[in-house]
Amino acid sequence: MNIGDVARQSGLPAKTIRYYEDISLVKPKRETNGYRVFNDADVHKLTFLARARALGFTIEDCRTLLALYEDKSRASAEVKKVTGKHLNEIEAKIADLQAMHATLTRLSEECAGDHRPDCPILEELSGKDRHSNTHDAKQ
Template sequence: MNIGTASDRAGLPAKTIRYYEDIGLLAPQRLDNGYRDYSTADVHRLRFLQRSRSLGFSVEECRQLLSLYGDSGRESAEVKAIAETKLAEIERKIVELKGLHGVLSHLVANCHGDGRPECPILDELAGETH
């Protein structure tokens, strides 16, 4: 199947699929006319990539997961460890964002936001208060 069809099936832009090939994540067959020819197994790999990327795994992590995916002798402990590390990162990011949210919402609440120049948001950013 052509890249356009594979793109539709995998939910990834053709550009991204070619990029994944560039960096060695998959290598479809080629037809006589030079077109890439994706098998259903290729599409599975692409869907795998789409899902794991959207779950926040980096491309390098996806590469590891993908190699485990195709390895019937794999140990699930490896996969679980990668997922647990990623889970901890997500938790950390949520905490950070909540902190940002607290500071910013405080500032927004205290800014009258009218035509006057006084603005506690800028004061805070400048470090003039506290």
């Protein structure tokens, strides 16, 4: 199979597949004309990578997961550990985003959003302590 077919099958752009070869995630053979040839195992690997990436695993995590996948005697605990770490990071990101969301929503609701220049959003950013409280701004 040539790279275009694999791209269609795996859903990954050809460019990305070449990149994955660059960083040694896949090692397709070459035809005499220089074209990459992907066998079923290569395509399977790339599909695996596409799924893992869609679940937010980093490339390095993917490398680890792929190695675990190919090691038929791995302990499932190792896979679960990688996943658990990733879950923690996702949770942290969600929490960060939710905090930003809450603040921005509040400010946006307080902002008239009309032709007038008065704007609570800019006031908060500029450090104006609109509620005269003593809390620090979120860092």
